[in-house]
Amino acid sequence: MSLIDDFIENSNDALQPLYNGNTSSFLDTAGFEHADPVMLETGFVSAGLAKDETEIFSLDLVQFQFPAHLVAMSVSNEILVMALETNHILRIDLQQAHDVEDIEIPRKSEGKIYKIFFDPTGRHLLITTEQGENFYLFEKWKKAKVLSKFKGITIESVGWNRFNGSSSDTSTKKILIGSRNGLIFEAEIEPTDEFFKKEEKFCKQVYSLNRNVPITGLRIEQFPATTRKYLIVAATPTRLYQFIGNATPSKDDEVASMFESLFASYAINPVFQELPGDLNYSELQFYSQYQELQYQGAAKNFAWLTNPGIYHGSLVFGSQDIGDSVIDSAKLLPYPTTPNNDTTAAEIPLSIALTEFHFILLYKERVKAICQLNDQIVFDDVIPLVTGEEVRTMTVDNVKNTFWIYTDSSIFELIVSKEDRDVWKLYLEKQQFDTALQYCKNPAQRDKVLTTQAEHYFSQKRYLLSASYYAESTVPFEEIALKFVERDERDALKKYLLNKLDKLRRQDLTQKTMIATWLVEIYLSKINMLEDLAASSAGSDDISNFKAEQTVLEDEFKGFLEQYRTDLDKKTTYNLISSHGRTNELLCYASLIGDYEKVISHWIQEGNYKQALDVLSKQASVDTFYKFALVLMENAPSETNQAIRYLQYVVQQLKNTDPAIHNFLLTLYATQPTNDESALLQFLASEGREPHYNLDYALRLCSQNRRMQSCVHIYSNMGLYEEAVDLALKHNDLELARINADKPEDDDALRKKLWLKIARHVVEKKREIKTAMDYLQHCDLLKIEDILPFFPDFVHIDEFKVKFLLMLKLVVNY
Known part of the structure; x- marks a missing residue:
């Protein structure tokens, strides 16, 4: 019977809830679904040990009936591999x-x-x-292959290259291998189906610590700003090494070393931090904020498990060069003490894992979590072991951010949920307010x-x-305002009121008016002071x-008035500004709210007609134009021109x-100090039959200013x-009267009537009978009998005998 057949046979009696692939939990609805348990042949089943959902950490046992003792386990990118003592994977x-x-x-x-x-x-398992x-x-693959070039190397750690190459590349790319005896090798493995071709492209020693100690941790990091510069971190039980330099891959030779020249710079003077101790193992863990494969960034923090404690800090990548360090704010955190009979001792963990805010420590019988922000234990749970069961270590899926603990016969998932839930409190206690807000x-x-x-x-x-910050809080307004008033902190009060005013809603009209008015008083008092x-x-x-x-404050106040002019009461604001004697600010406010009459009146009273005219030209109120045009024409004729x-x-x-513009231009023309109406x-x-100015206003204005010819033109334009x-006749302008008498071309009766008016005026008013007879030739509608009634009773015919006979002749011929 094969191993898998034996495994299936031993698993048939177990109710095994379905696992849907989300490794954040094997218990909740994101992992095992408890609603309808079904039979599974894999042997995975939740033991129901997860605690309340409010817990950040919970330990969940995954039932798996092992055919043999578990030697090693690793999880990466949601792929779980286990090595059994029977040499099965x-x-x-x-x-x-x-x-x-x-x-x-x-x-x-x-x-x-x-x-492993x-x-x-x-994809790649060593x-x-x-x-x-x-x-x-x-x-x-269904079968592992021997790496002959690696023979004799007992691997203690591997530094995977996450930066060089493309995601479609099946090769491991250039990786680093740490051995049991203090040697670092560079290698590249590429899977192949060719029988005679080896998977390992090359394997070459690139560095020696010159110490017979295991290299328990390796990490390759690329500098974000310089893609050719790399950081390599190597750990032993007592030392932490840093290697910084440029990698020099060769494009022409596939087996050329990428990191050999980098290590060569440290052949004589290696850079390391030493923490002495008699511990024969250690672990090196890193945390990166961006963990997805396609968005992986440089590591942000690190933690090194050593004999004295957890050596941890942040990594800062900048302009470091050979011999420098990227480690910043490094600290040594002693292990928590554990009561043991009458004494307390600090037990050294078997393994460590690093999250964004916690250290996870694995011991022989329990697991603890320590908050990085305050060094307090926030989780301490006993691992449910059976007699004779031995805890191995802990493994982390850094891509999916899941944490796994395994013994020689059990697997547990340490579920981390909302670990940043209370982080804001801790940063608040440390008075790191901006971070707390995040x-x-x-x-x-x-x-x-x-x-x-x-x-x-x-x-x-x-x-x-x-x-x-008070303005952004919900502390009562009165309380904060009183705080600043009692201490006579007017500038702080002003800032508080400004921020508060800016955050009020549009419908809070009363509050906005009150605060804005108070600010006006504060500004004016400070300016005067x-x-x-x-x-x-x-x-x-x-x-x-x-x-x-003062100049800066005055400019600020004008900006305030412009922004909040709609929130201020006009009368109250006028009174406030006037009471402080701030004329410039008063004029500024009046201009902002469109009270141009007040501004113009002020400049006229001051005799500054040019300034008054400038203000007048910037506003569009017709009534304001009418009100001040005459005064300005009299006192500032050149500016008016x-x-x-x-x-x-x-x-x-x-x-x-715009009718306002045309009316104003008409006003300026009509009020010019000259009799010339041209x-x-x-x-x-030029305005035509459909002028843009107001005809009634134009007629009234021209009449008031005795612009007779213009009035006649306007009457004519109105059809009157x-x-x-x-x-025209009233002013004895016969030519103008004649021109307008001929304008109603489609109304002969009206034309005749108008011409008769002219003829009568000439005969009766001017006594020019000869001229009246001439009009009979200009208007085909008039006949001699039409104008005869206008002649005096005693008139000498000699004055118009010739014209009269001519007219009679025309009548006879007709």
Whole structure:
């Protein structure tokens, strides 16, 4: 019977919940599903030891009936491999947990499996024996192959190369191998199906520690900013070595060493940290923030298990060169003491694992977790062992961030859930407020951090900083405002109010108005205070500082008014600014809220007509134009002419059609201190039959300013031809009257009526009968009998005899 058949037979009686491949837990709904247990032939089953979900750490036993004792185990990228003392390898894809592969190691010697090493991709497995025989197993192989070039090397550690090569490359790429006797080898293994071709491309010794000690840890890291520069970390039970330098791979020679030149720089003077002790083993673990295969980054932290304790710190990659160190903030954490009868002793762990915030320590009978932030034990649980069962070690899937403990006959998963849940509290205790905020999970936690931070700065009299954080907290407004008022910290109060105002909702109108008004008072008081200080410091060196500070504050206040003008009450704000005698600020506020009449009135009262005209030209209210145009025309004619030229350009060149602009330009034309109407008439004519100015306003304005010809033009444009003719005759402008009398071309009756008005005016008013007879030739609608009634009773016919006979002749001929 084969091993797998024996395994299946012994597993048939067990109820085995289905494992769906998520290695975060073998118990909850993300792992084993308890709803409907089903039979599985793999032997995986939860023993139900997981604790409450609120626990960060929980130990979960995975039932697996081993056909033989477990020697070594490794998990990588959700692939689990186990080495049994019978020289068999079991391989399980945790996403297809029902399929267990049984692979036998070639029995060419009596050597027992010592350790196995699994690369991060879960494709390459190295197997080493006590006698220095080594084997290689690729991801799809059903049989391991002997690595003849590795013969005699008992492997203690492997530094996998995660940076060189592509994800589709089946080769291991250049890797480093640490031996039992202090030697480091560089090798590359590439799986092949060719019978006579060896998998190992090359295997070459590149460094010797010159000490007969095991190299218990190896790590290859690439400098983020310089892809050719590498860091190699090697650990022994008492020393931690660092090698920094450029790697020099050869493109032409496949078997060329990549790291030999790097190690050569340390042949004489190696760089290491030594922690003496009599421990014959150690472990080196790293934590990287980005663990996915395609996004792997440089390691962030490290932990080294040594005899004195856990030597740990962070890795900082910069401009380091040969002989330098990348280790920063290194510390030695002694192991926690364990009560033993009447004494306490610090037991040395068997293995260590590193998470983002915790050290996980594995002992002979229990597992502990220590928080890195406060060195406190946060988890301590007994491993449920049977009699004679022996804990082996711990293995970590660094890609999926899962943690596994195994004995010679059991497997446990240490489930880590939400380990950053309480981190914000720990950073808060350490007064690392910004970091604490990053780990807050809800508004209540965030408010606690902000409040504590504000109180901390307040106690240190750093009031401005305190104000910023108080404004983001939910501490009552009145309480904080009173704190700053009692200490007369006006600047801090201003900052607090500004931040609070900025965070109020749009519908909080009353609160916004109240706070904004208070800020106006604070700004004005501070500006006046600085002005008084500058005045009292005349002749001293401080005067320039006071004036500069005042200028900055005035600019800030104007910016405040611009931003919050809609939240301020107009009347209250006017009164406040006026009471402090701040004219410039008053004018600024008036301009911001569109109260241009107040601004213009001020400049006119000051006699600054040019400034008044500038303000007038920037606003669009027609009534304001009308109100101030005459005053400005009288007092600033030259500036007004400049305005006319500018508005002409806007209307004619820019084709502006805004009625306010056209009305204002009309006003400027009509109010010019001259009797010449040519410019005004030209403007009116250019507007056409559909002018952009207001006709009623134009007629009223021209009439008030005695622009008769323009009034006639406007009457005509409005279709009021009779009024146009009457006005022209009233001013004895016969030519203008005649022009307008002919405009109603489609209304003969009206034309005749208008011409009769002209004829009557000529006869009755001017007594020019001859001229009246001439009009009979200009208008085909008039006949002599139409104008005869206008002649006086006693008139000499000699004055128009010739014209009269001519007219009679025309009538006879007709």
